[in-house]
Amino acid sequence: MTQLTGTTHRTVQIQSNFERKAFMYMRLSGAALLILAVGHMVVQHVLNSTANLTLMFVAEQWNSWGWKVYDMLLLAFAISHGVNGLRNVLEDYIHNRQVMKVINTFLAIFVVATILWAGYAIAVFDSAKVLN
Amino acid sequence: MQVQLRIRRYNPEKDKSAYWGEYTLNDANSNDSVLDLLHRVKWEIDGTLALRRSCAHGVCGSDAMRINGANGLACKTLVARLAEKGSSTVKIQIEPILGLKVLKDLIVDMDPFFEHYKSVQPFFINDTPAPENGRERLQSIEDRARFDDTTKCILCAACTTSCPTFWANGRYVGPAAIVQAHRFIFDSRDNGASERLQVVGDTFGVWRCRTVFNCTNACPREIEVTRAIAEVKAALVSGEL
Numbered sequence: 001m002t003q004l005t006g007t008t009h010r011t012v013q014i015q016s017n018f019e020r021k022a023f024m025y026m027r028l029s030g031a032a033l034l035i036l037a038v039g040h041m042v043v044q045h046v047l048n049s050t051a052n053l054t055l056m057f058v059a060e061q062w063n064s065w066g067w068k069v070y071d072m073l074l075l076a077f078a079i080s081h082g083v084n085g086l087r088n089v090l091e092d093y094i095h096n097r098q099v100m101k102v103i104n105t106f107l108a109i110f111v112v113a114t115i116l117w118a119g120y121a122i123a124v125f126d127s128a129k130v131l132n
Numbered sequence: 133m134q135v136q137l138r139i140r141r142y143n144p145e146k147d148k149s150a151y152w153g154e155y156t157l158n159d160a161n162s163n164d165s166v167l168d169l170l171h172r173v174k175w176e177i178d179g180t181l182a183l184r185r186s187c188a189h190g191v192c193g194s195d196a197m198r199i200n201g202a203n204g205l206a207c208k209t210l211v212a213r214l215a216e217k218g219s220s221t222v223k224i225q226i227e228p229i230l231g232l233k234v235l236k237d238l239i240v241d242m243d244p245f246f247e248h249y250k251s252v253q254p255f256f257i258n259d260t261p262a263p264e265n266g267r268e269r270l271q272s273i274e275d276r277a278r279f280d281d282t283t284k285c286i287l288c289a290a291c292t293t294s295c296p297t298f299w300a301n302g303r304y305v306g307p308a309a310i311v312q313a314h315r316f317i318f319d320s321r322d323n324g325a326s327e328r329l330q331v332v333g334d335t336f337g338v339w340r341c342r343t344v345f346n347c348t349n350a351c352p353r354e355i356e357v358t359r360a361i362a363e364v365k366a367a368l369v370s371g372e373l
Contacts, residue, residue, distance in 0.1 A: 007275060
């Protein structure tokens with residue numbers, strides 16, 4: 001009698017949709033946040049004392065574009081990841097599609113506006129004015 | 133051993149709302165199952181108690197219910213497991229499974245559950261001709277092992293009705309249907325994976341799973357339900373089976 005061995009590998013065509021993309025984004029942003037948020041915690045709370053977290057400390061950090069970009073990325077990933085999680089929870093409990101559409105639009109505007117507004121604030125922060 | 137039973141009762145023809153019926157059995161054994169106790173209540177105390185059961189041996193999946201706040205099969209849950217050490221009195225609370233409409237007492241409407249089950253096409257799909265010798269399509273041991281765990285499902289609904297997402301939104305296809313989809317998606321002889329993945333990849337499919345693990349804890353067949361759901365998610369992301 002024939003005895004088959006080994007594992008068969010197959011590939012299938014996947015029709016993507018918004019939820020699939022949102023799931024993949026949550027995974028990617030989650031991995032990014034693991035590095036960015038833990039890094040943030042280490043720098044702010046382990047390597048430095050919380051007692052020293054003053055405007056001067058922030059000004060010294062944002063004197064470098066590296067830290068500015070770091071914090072912008074942290075902001076963008078944290079806001080979008082968190083709000084997408086909130087959207088998921090709301091989708092469970094709000095079954096009216098029209099109401100959900102309005103809420104999703106509001107959440108999307110909130111995410112974009114917060115990232116742009118706070119990102120702009122970080123970008124134009126002039127450390128020299130605080131340090132001098 | 134004394135058993136104090138609190139059973140959620142509801143007769144839509146008589147009761148405005150559900151209430152707790154309280155029954156005491158004075159000579160229960162620790163190796164009695166919860167189903168044995170329910171039989172005694174029905175046969176000796178109150179014949180109007182309604183419940184589903186069939187094989188009474190954990191195979192048919194008819195008597196899933198919420199026992200002391202956790203889903204399980206009444207026939208597989210022994211009094212000894214619910215008793216506190218050293219105590220001669222056991223308190224057991226029994227409710228119908230959540231998320232499905234209660235028809236009477238412990239009986240729920242299983243139609244929505246089976247609609248989700250049917251949606252994943254839980255049957256073998258392969259239009260290619262059968263082997264010339266007329267015998268079965270062969271499969272390696274490794275390929276068979278790929279979906280072995282999910283073949284154990286008995287459709288008792290303990291997993292789906294322990295899922296908070298399903299409680300909140302009955303449109304979620306639910307863990308049991310995903311387990312059934314998994315059983316065929318990862319079967320190397322089956323050719324219907326694309327259609328099934330489209331169903332479970334829908335807005336109300338696997339993406340609604342929050343990995344709470346209630347389903348895995350509730351499964352009386354000890355299927356790793358959350359793992360099966362994660363494998364389906366991974367297949368939807370990569371397209372690899």
